[in-house]
Amino acid sequence: MKKSSKKIISIPGMSAKTALAIGSLTLLLTACGGGKADMNNNAEVKHTSSSTAESNETVFLPDDLPNFLLKGYYKEMHAHFSQPLKDEVSETELAETAKEFTKDIQTLNKASDMQLNGFDRRTWVSDTGNKGLIGMFDPDGTISLIQIQELTSSPETDSTLSKREYALPFEGDWFVFWGGENVLVNYHYEVEIQRYAYDFIQANENYSYKGDQLKNKSYYAFGKNILAPADGTIVSIVNDIKDNEPVGVMNPNQATGNNVVIDHGGEYSHLAHLQKGSITVKPGDKVKKGDIIGLTGNSGNTSEPHLHFQISDGVDLFNSRSIPVRWENGLNPIQGETITATE
Known part of the structure; x- marks a missing residue:
């Protein structure tokens, strides 16, 4: 979900655009949107280019991206760009931007790894904690996007967990599409009212759907039981908003869609985008805890069926602060992980 003119947007998809941040370290591409690709995600992620060495080849794997940047292998990296990215960014521009970005950085540490719906998206955070790197790769390892970004943190609230413990609000295995404490892994993070929110989907063999991607019933998450995450009292519900179809057509005028708000004694769980x-x-x-309260839907400003979940300090989502969730069993869901709800 994302605040925009007092409305919430929850978009758990990815744009297929390619871009490189040139000059200032600003966000040129938010990895969200309705676009999907029908690609074989089982291809070996390896690509070679003519460079030097004994074999006259430099092997490039997606996880090599930080090292290529830090070691200044700009020519080799540029050789692994997709053609649209090469057309947009020259080797010289890459080198200039990379040198500025890596200044004062010793290491770039993996933050998330997500293969879904034909996309391979990986993120890294600098040892200084104030810079982030996103790479997106085609199935053959070609670099289709590089994005660099300044990172900010909110240490005073990141460590202040909810007073109550909460269970996962569903059954079985779910995939964390957005979740974590920086904007690389959780695009909600930049907005205080939803900073610690999550978007959960279901996936099988790295796809969130099977069949016609324009139909809600094709998505593994659609119609699954959503549960109360803890004991409480129902404060409000919305139950009459139609689910978006074809998938990808969103409803910004009723952004949260069908939703349930539960009072857990001064902390409030918000469960959004439920089925009409x-x-x-x-x-x-x-x-x-564990009572069924509804089913996963695709209502509101959302690009595919999923559950938006967060804990806030108030009933009104737009005038409350999001609270970091103290999950049962010490769980700490991060983008790209599959988590399993236990009884």
Whole structure:
């Protein structure tokens, strides 16, 4: 979800655009949107270019990207750019930007690794903690995007977890599309009202759908039980907003879609984008942890079926602060992980 003119956007997809941040370290591409690619994600992720060495080849794998930047292998890196990216960014521009970006950086440490719907997206954070790197790769290892970004943190709130422990609000295995404490792994992070929110989907063999990607029923998450994450009282519900179809057509005028808000004693869980007519509770109802409250949908400003979940310090999502979740069993969901709900 993302705040925009007092509205929430939750878009768990990726744009297929290519871009490189030239000059200032600003965000040129937010990795979200309705676009999907139908590519074979099982291809070997390896690419070679003519360089020097005994074999006259330099092998490049996606996880090599930070080292190529730090060691100044700009020519070799540029050789692994996709043609659209080569057309947009010259080797000289790459070198100038990379030198500025890597100044004062000793290491770039992996933050997330996500292969989904034909995309391979990986992120790294500098040892200084104030710079981030995103790389996106085609199935053959070709670099289709490089994005560099300044990072900010909120240490005073990052470490202040919710007073209560919360269970995962679903059953079985789910994939963390957005989750973590920087904008590389969680695009919610830049906005205080949703800084510690999550977007959860389901995936099988690195795809969130099977069949017609324009139909909600093709998505593994659609229609799955959503559960109360802890005991509480239902504060509000919305249950009459139609699910977006074809998938990818969004509803910004009713941005949260069908949703449930639960009071857990001064902390409030917000569960959004539920399926129309699926909500089984009403305001004033008492719920226990694990009670079914509705089904995953695709309602509101969302590009595919998923669950948006967060804990806030108020009922009104737009006038509250998001709170870092104290998950049961010490769970700490991060983008790209598959997490399993236990009974």
